[in-house]
Amino acid sequence: MSSKKRVRHGFSGYEFPVIPKAPRSVRRRHSHNNIDNDQICAFELLAAVAGELLQESESSACSNAAVGKDELSDCREVVKREQLKEDKAVKSECFDQGSCVESAHLPEPAVQEPNLKYSLDKPYHIENNIFHTEVEGGSSNLEDVCDKRTDTGTQKQLTDDGKQTEDLTVANSCSVKGPIEKHVNNNSAINSDSSVQLPWYRAVPRPSFGKQRNNVKLGIRDDDENSFGSYRHNTNIRAFRQTSRIGYKSMRKMLTSRRWKVAPQLKAGERSCSKYGMKSFHRNRKRVCALERCRFEIPSKRRKLCHYSSVVAYDQQANSKSISNSPEKGIKRDITGAGASASVRNHRKKDSNVKFSIKSFKVPELFIEVPENETVGSLKRTVMEAVKTILGSGLRVGMVVQGKKVRDDNKTLQQAGISQSGNLDTLGFTLEPSSYPVSPSLHSKDLPALSPYVADHELTRRPPSPIMELELPSSPSAPSETRLDEHDEDYHELALSPTNPIDPPTDVAISGSRALVVVSPLNAEAHPVVPMNPKNRCSELSQRRTRRPFSVAEVEALVEAVEQLGTGRWRDVKICAFEYADHRTYVDVKDKWKTLVHTASIAPQQRRGEPVPQELLDRVLIAHDYWSKQHGKHQAEPSKMTEAQMQNVGALENNNNSVSMPSKMVGSAI
DNA sequence: CTTAGGG
């Protein structure tokens, strides 16, 4: 553990941020009371949750438990073989799509200890992915594994640490989803085949330097757009740029592109897996292992969706089911006549019951760090601790209907849009830290990331040091928070938007988040595990980014930037005017300019939203006009509007090259 | 990745 500390410090300035940036919208830190998890059997907890949700379910846990074991076992075998066979292709595939998913399927909540342990041990991504087929033993060193990986030659050359990381990254690309879906209790309208499912974790060792190279950081997190992969690319590609802070977003796109490039490489048959595979999987209740899982992800560009628990609706009669809330749109519809599946019959509360089964819950993301020379066995234990921690630290259930969080607990299901009419396929559940005070208003805010772990993702824009330090497991309650706050302010969106008051503090959440750092007291080798708060992304869904109207100040900054840079260099304009406003991308800026031009050209009565001073609009038109002409003409010199031009109250309709600008002062902005 | 435009 002490080594951890050392390492983190080692990653000073030169290092990259530890945690990827958060989704564009909804960036918040979350609290997570460090309810000194009394080792609450996570699964018991889940069982409880499931129990609540399953209105009439008389758990068929016992049976499931037994079944689960077998299936897991089988699945694992299959995975292994499959991986051996299709190794390479799949690996890159999975990686490219950025969804190195791995999930440990934990049998039904009521599972007994032995089984529990078993299932946890087996399907771990670490084993199935990182170590792939080359490592069997539980005592191998991560380092060794790395070497082996690179030796296979299937990955990129090991030229430096970064590369090595990549290798590892690629290696752990496959996922396993061992669906355990045994419906034992046929009498129950609601089949509680619930199972705990770890997210499609992906473990990505972080690059390291010099002495620190002995540590491997595994960002094990919920498969999502915010991948360490993104982070890594980001740093590699743009580290040299001051503007790397916006890299995340860019990367996201890049990854998307890569995914698309990969998809076509699949064989026709494989490609269709996304639908066919899933379909058959759910329909036939067959096991789906790593490879398939990977493929499912490929066509999906909907990664933004969180991994909600899968909900299966049942039609007691037909015994048909449909999985719902599949992150992958398109799949969901294919499953079956989803509507029918939710139909309810013969019930006392005639036609008013909603029946469904929660197939599985996904565990929030985890952040793990272990030394490179860590043993596999130890890492497994670490992960186990992480799981236990996250499950035992207090969870509550969140519900999502049609992509939206249902926060009002007082609503009836009907009011929430849940009825037996068949829309259950839009229903999803999430597990969230129960200590986190949900505030709808706060949720959509773009809060500064104060906590390295919970805030996750958004940190790429900041120097890494503070993050590193905060990872110190030994300082869960350290004053680091304050530091972060201060630090954050420096990097937070500049005071460019007076209309965007500093987001309300979320003390509870913030302070609580730090408690996420957990040091297992049970295992000497255990390492700090930090469950990443799932809330962030889960609440975000795949919705478009939250709308952020440009404030007048921002508009002014934009206008000024355009006046100087022109309308063809949006990236520069963005950097110039919104350097610290991470939520503004150059595309946003460009779009805004577009609308500004439009706004400026229409009657004031037709304008909507916060009125923009006519003065600014005038400047918009002028600048727009100016740059338009510049382009058509001698584009030899990308000259910016000179002072002279700006000072000149010239005619906008100049035919010749001498386009001039009015006397609006450029430097008066802000 | 950036731009430029349509949606």
Next chain:
DNA sequence: CCCTAAG
């Protein structure tokens, strides 16, 4: 704001 074709 999103998505994408182009560059």
